[in-house]
Amino acid sequence: MKILEVKNLVKTYGSLRAVDKVSFDIEKGEIFGLLGPNGAGKTTLISSIITLEKFQEGDIFVCGKSVQRNASLIKSFIGFMPQDIIVHGYFTVKEIVKFYSGFCGVWPNLDRIDYLLKKFDLWDKKDKKVRYLSGGMKRRLLIVKALVHSPKLLLLDEPTAGVDIQLRNSIWEFIKDIKKECSILFTTHYLEEAENLCDRVAFINKGKIQQMGPTLDLISQLTTRRVLIKYTKNIEIKNQYYKGKSKDNYESFSLPYSFTVGNLLKELNLKQEYIEDLKVKEGSLEDIFKSVVNVKKK
Ligand SMILES: Nc1ncnc2c1ncn2[C@@H]1O[C@H](COP(=O)(O)OP(=O)(O)OP(=O)(O)O)[C@@H](O)[C@H]1O
Ligand SMILES: [Mg+2]
Known part of the structure; x- marks a missing residue:
């Protein structure tokens, strides 16, 4: 009703x-x-x-x-x-x-x-x-x-x-x-x-x-999940989702929600000893808010 x-x-x-x-x-x-x-x-x-x-x-x-x-x-x-x-x-x-x-x-x-x-x-x-x-x-x-x-x-x-x-x-x-x-x-x-x-x-x-839309659907449709990996040694990265190095020396990837962190690790084919640290940052309503406000300012 x-x-x-x-x-x-x-x-x-x-x-x-x-x-x-x-x-x-x-x-x-x-x-x-x-x-x-x-x-x-x-x-x-x-x-x-x-x-x-x-x-x-x-x-x-x-x-x-x-x-x-x-x-x-x-x-x-x-x-x-x-x-x-x-x-x-x-x-x-x-x-x-x-x-x-x-x-x-x-x-x-x-x-x-x-x-x-x-x-x-x-x-x-x-x-x-x-x-x-x-x-x-x-x-x-x-x-x-x-x-x-x-x-x-x-x-x-x-x-x-x-x-x-x-x-x-x-x-x-x-x-x-x-x-x-x-x-x-x-x-x-x-x-x-x-x-x-x-x-x-x-x-x-x-x-x-x-x-x-439904809150979680909007987040998964309109935002990406950021994955940050700190390597123990310099390795050349060739991946479609790779975005570059962050200020604190993490390699940054931006994944659509249809592509899991597991998929990424498989594609990177990294040995465990090459990973010093790994962080995942979920997309949020704040990401959508920024894009909504920016689009209108153009
Ligand atoms: N009584 C009014 N007379 C003229 N303009 C008004 C009046 N009330 C609101 N406005 C204008 O209408 C627009 C929408 O205002 P509104 O108060 O609905 O915004 P809001 O989304 O609630 O903002 P906030 O997050 O600041 O509360 C604004 O440009 C505001 O200046
Ligand atoms: Mg108001």
């Missing part, structure tokens, strides 16, 4: 096409990463899904309902954590969460509120005014708000920006955990994080999707 369908979406600001004919779907229980440089259009896309921005062309469906025609129903389907921290200074943590349930069209479920405040380490702060929380605590509160009405789709816009390692780890654990309850669309500039968490990713640049 498709939880989110974005179809040929166009969002313009004056002459700028911030989102330019973007289409993608998210299935039930899927974690989908939206990746791209600053100004790529990620937040604009998320704001369009949550109905904060009106778009010019295309349509968006959440649980089969068009967001244009069912704005209040859509809010009850979606949990949203914005990129910017918004501080409601005069209210307490618990008051904010209760009000927010009402905003989403749901009667406050006090058991769930208590459960989430405890889960995200805000229980001790529940009666404190929000302005007295630290930056990381405010981020935790944003997550609690996003989850308070048990959404079917969770939109997290850079949930780990500027948080400490401990909170980042607990957000990762939480994202993996919550996958059983709802689908997740999240943006991040930490590509390793996307690699670990996302079932599928899309790279967006200048409003257009450049690459999209």
Whole structure:
């Protein structure tokens, strides 16, 4: 079942096409990463899904309902954590969460509120005014708000920006955990994080999707595996995948994923005593990110 369908979406600001004919779907229980440089259009896309921005062309469906025609129903389907921290200074943590349930069209479920405040380490702060929380605590509160009405789709816009390692780890654990309850669309500039968490990713640049697919498939299709071998003696290397010597005297090979390290060693026909050291560096989303951004700069 498709939880989110974005179809040929166009969002313009004056002459700028911030989102330019973007289409993608998210299935039930899927974690989908939206990746791209600053100004790529990620937040604009998320704001369009949550109905904060009106778009010019295309349509968006959440649980089969068009967001244009069912704005209040859509809010009850979606949990949203914005990129910017918004501080409601005069209210307490618990008051904010209760009000927010009402905003989403749901009667406050006090058991769930208590459960989430405890889960995200805000229980001790529940009666404190929000302005007295630290930056990381405010981020935790944003997550609690996003989850308070048990959404079917969770939109997290850079949930780990500027948080400490401990909170980042607990957000990762939480994202993996919550996958059983709802689908997740999240943006991040930490590509390793996307690699670990996302079932599928899309790279967006200048409003257009450049690459999209299952994370591991994209890595194996679009990147190479680097193999670095330090020889114990000088040997002339004739191999199609040979790229030259690295600064620290390793011979460098760049292999497509269809060609294994075993295949390479067989082709090189090296005696074991000629190998001092061997390192393998896997391709990554970072490699794809660089090629996506560079292609567009030409
Ligand atoms: N309200 C607005 N009015 C005019 N232009 C806007 C507005 N909001 C965003 N933009 C422009 O739209 C483009 C996309 O911005 P957006 O915030 O979606 O990028 P992003 O991918 O989320 O970037 P970041 O990684 O920095 O958060 C940018 O060029 C930005 O300047
Ligand atoms: Mg953004």
